Amino acid sequence: MNFVIVGTNFISDTLLKAANTLIDFNLYGVCSRATTSGEAFLAKHPKNTQAKIFTSIEQVCQDEHVDAVYIAAPNSLHQLYAVQCLAAAKHVLGEKPAAANSAELAAIIATAKKHQCLYMEAMMTTHLPNFALLQQAMLKIGTPRKFIGQYSQYSSRYDKYKNGERPNTFLPQFANGALVDLGIYPLYLLIALWGAPNSVHAS
Numbered sequence: 001m002n003f004v005i006v007g008t009n010f011i012s013d014t015l016l017k018a019a020n021t022l023i024d025f026n027l028y029g030v031c032s033r034a035t036t037s038g039e040a041f042l043a044k045h046p047k048n049t050q051a052k053i054f055t056s057i058e059q060v061c062q063d064e065h066v067d068a069v070y071i072a073a074p075n076s077l078h079q080l081y082a083v084q085c086l087a088a089a090k091h092v093l094g095e096k097p098a099a100a101n102s103a104e105l106a107a108i109i110a111t112a113k114k115h116q117c118l119y120m121e122a123m124m125t126t127h128l129p130n131f132a133l134l135q136q137a138m139l140k141i142g143t144p145r146k147f148i149g150q151y152s153q154y155s156s157r158y159d160k161y162k163n164g165e166r167p168n169t170f171l172p173q174f175a176n177g178a179l180v181d182l183g184i185y186p187l188y189l190l191i192a193l194w195g196a197p198n199s200v201h202a203s
Helices: 010-019 035-043 057-062 075-087 102-114 129-138 158-162 178-182 184-194
Strands: 002-006 026-031 052-054 068-071 091-095 119-122
Touching (some): 035 052, 075 102, 129 184
């Protein structure tokens, strides 16, 4: 399957390292706004140096040899890129969060159905061995009455932020920040275990 990776950050490195272990995976190309960043990305992965470099999502959509894309662009672009690729008959693996809000997600799902393409969110949590152990343990403890979900990490970009820089990791206009970007982890776990909530309250 000919894949294009959209975005050349560290998460794309992680995806490619794993994908290269699959027989049916072929890195057909990478998409980055600058050719130089695409070249730098491929230089880190000698097995894939033959891949094409795209500088716009439109180029990716127009290439008939592209079967699927992995979208690891800023969160605020996830929906836009996913809809464009799905409408061009490309299957999409979208980095989490799939979209910035429910309206954007609905647009992705509608486009995937219309063009009979697969859309999947790249959420690893429920595929980890410890999640399977958790599911097994749930059968032994009876009916849960309370769930407290926490996710904490020291951002690799936090020092830049403290020094007065403005990495997009902390900018709401890119659909980033603790609640939108990282808050998905405990919520995803909650829904994977017990399904969608009947109601939501926040304070």
